[in-house]
Amino acid sequence: MKLKVCLSLCLLSLTTPVMADDTHGQTSLVNQAQTAQQQEQQHNRQREAGFQETEQTLRETAARLQKTKAGLQKEIDSLTAQFSKNESVLAKQEEKLRLETGSLGEIFGVVRQNAKSLKSDLSHSITQIDRQAYTPVVDDIVAAKSLPSLKQLNGLWQSMNEQIRASGEVAQVKIPYINAAGVKQTEPAARLGAFGVVTEQGYMNWDHNKQVAIPYLKQPDDGPTLNSIAPLLAGQTQPMIVDPSKGTLLTQLANAPTLLDRLKAGGIVGNIILGLLAIGLIIGLFRGISLATIKRKIKVQLKTPEQPGNNPLGRVLSVYDKEKHRSVEALELRLLEVVVDEQSHLEKGLSMLKLLAALAPMLGLLGTVTGMIETFQVITQFGNGDPKVMAGGISMALVTTVLGLVAAMPMLLAHNILSSQAESIRVILEKQGIGLVAAQAEQDQNDDLEQAA
Template sequence: MNLKMKLNVAFSLCLLSLTTSVMADNAGENNLVDQAQMSQRQEQQHNRTREASFKETEQTLRAEAERLEKAKATLQKEIDSLTAQFSKNESSLAKQEEKLRLETGTLGEIFGVVRQNAKTLKSDLSHSITSVDRQVYAPIVDDIVEAKSLPSLKQLNGLWQSMNEQIQAGGEVAQVNIPYVNDGGVKNTEQAVRLGSFGLITAQGYVAWDNGKHVAIPYLKQPDDGPTLTTVSPLLEGQTQTLVVDPSKGTLLAQLANAPTLMDRLKAGGVVGNIILVILAIGLIIGLLRGISLVVIKQKIKVQLKDPQQPGNNPLGRVLSVYDKEKHRSVEALELRLLEVVVDEQSHLEKGLSMLKLLAALAPMLGLLGTVTGMIDTFQVITQFGNGDPKVMAGGISMALVTTVLGLVAAMPMLLAHNILSSQAESIRTILEKQGIGLVAAQAEKDHSTEGELEQAA
């Protein structure tokens, strides 16, 4: 009985647990369905919101497009109106130009000729020294050149008067006061004589006139026998005088600076160039003195060769005197004594030649030094001022080139002198050696004959 009751209780418990599990599963399924339905409703609401936003944006864009279309139509109307007006203006302008051409007739050609002559005259005035005191009508000429309409009668009259003024000024010798800037950059008023339209003459000679700055500056170099304010005084008194005149109105005078003299070129060499010139002078003096000395010695040797029995005060005489001093000596001793005298004479003959050779080798080296120094100066100028103006580099380049030329020019005559003098000394030494060998041979023959006599006597 108890077992049966226990089984019933166990069965009841199992049934109860199964019922509870089924009820829980049904409740979970109901919750999932609710969640899915809620998510669907939210998504539908979001889609409706986006659709409304899209519709609103579409309406805005359509309104903007309509506004732009209206603006485009308005602009097109303005373009059409302006195009029509432009065409109308062009047609009207063409008619007016044709009317102007018919009415002016040959005046247009006259205007062209007047403007062309005015431009030519303006160009001449801008480079003429007559602007110092004789360019009263220059503003009228400028007005004609700049004008776009027919010149007036006043302007035509002014053009003629300006031409007439320049013709008269070209034949005048007038005394004027001009602003002058000297070599030191100091500006003052200088008295000058205007020689027609050819040049301005001051106390220093010809000066260049700068029309742009309205000031006179000196030329770098004056012509030979060039006039000065003092020498042209007879012209102011109406007298006839012959002067050096530049027919190019200053161009040839300016070119004189580009043709430097020998002294100008030597000055461009600077300190190194002066040292090379000193070396050249020393070398030439040494060569001249040694050349004279060798010529005198050679002449004495020629005289000595004609009378070898009387040794004189010359290298050959001293060699011959060695043989006459001691009659009783061996051949070996005589040979050594003669060699000693020849070596001693050779040192006297070649005196100064080594120094001449050294100077000849030193001159081109100094020229190279000047070249390097000049290029260093040139590069320093380029660093400071750039290479836009070649004039600022001219000093260093001139030094570089002139010192090289001086070094080569100095070396060549010294090398030539050294070679000539060495040949002369070698010629004299050959004569001394030949005569010395002859004396040794004579002594050897003498000793041999003495030994033979002794043997025969024995």
């Protein structure tokens, strides 16, 4: 311990001169430190004052918000209580309304249902041209959420009565019309009840969305026009064609295929059948005229057998005149030869006609099979969901069958008629030939008897 004290004194004595030299510097540093400390303390006091001011402001804001929160909570409690009270009152009022209305609610449902149905009919009816004065009343009933008023109920039945009257009258009206050039103009027309509109061009298709009339693509045969129904407009009665479907049948009329369209559906096979039919009819017509002419000439020849003409019977008589000096057997053979030749001329073309009549149904069957093959190919590729895809093959299958039968029947009938005529002529020739041979045989027998006597 003493040793430590001694060492400390020695060190102090050694450092004393140095510290004496730095005393002035230390004093300066202490002053600076004190000045900095005072500045820092002042700055801290300013910051503390600011913090205290901010804290006071925040406390005031918090107090104000708490007060506002309490006011809002009180208002919420008040509104909640009022809502509950209103709910209770509303439930009581609804129950009271239900009890007081009673069957009126059902009546309201029926009224609205009928009003909706009537509105749908009015929106698609041609009576909107001139006879829909109560449409706004019907719209109000449909859109209403409460019981209809007496005025609305009166308007509903008046609208129904108006449509009943309009459906049974023929009225002359003016309609907006779009012509073939696409120009809109006003056209005089006649409204036929609720069934259609007629102008000079015939029936018009009334577009209820655009409120214009458009002509149908195809008019019915003997369809009415504005001039043809003038007696109806004058109050008279007159029969005429009316579309009871209110335009549906007239629209479908344009889609009805014509005879040319049906023939085109037969395809190549159908054209071949028509060609065979034309050839058969030409053959039948030519042979029919020829046989009729021959038959007429034979009738004339029968009246003058002594003057053979240019006809089958005349040629038979000519052969008889040339060969009557021969024996009966030879004469019979010569006359038989002439009759056979004439028969071949009479039946010329009939075998071809019979062949065509047999060939037409077979071609029809060929077209049917071809059309069914095409239909099955379409089904394989596209399925059977869309009938329009298969319509081509089915049309060909059906049309060719019909064409084959239609072609065969007149050719068979013509073949039968012409064969009967040829057979009747052949019978006349054979009968006349047999008669000539018999007369020659009797004459020869008489000559032999005279010679024997």
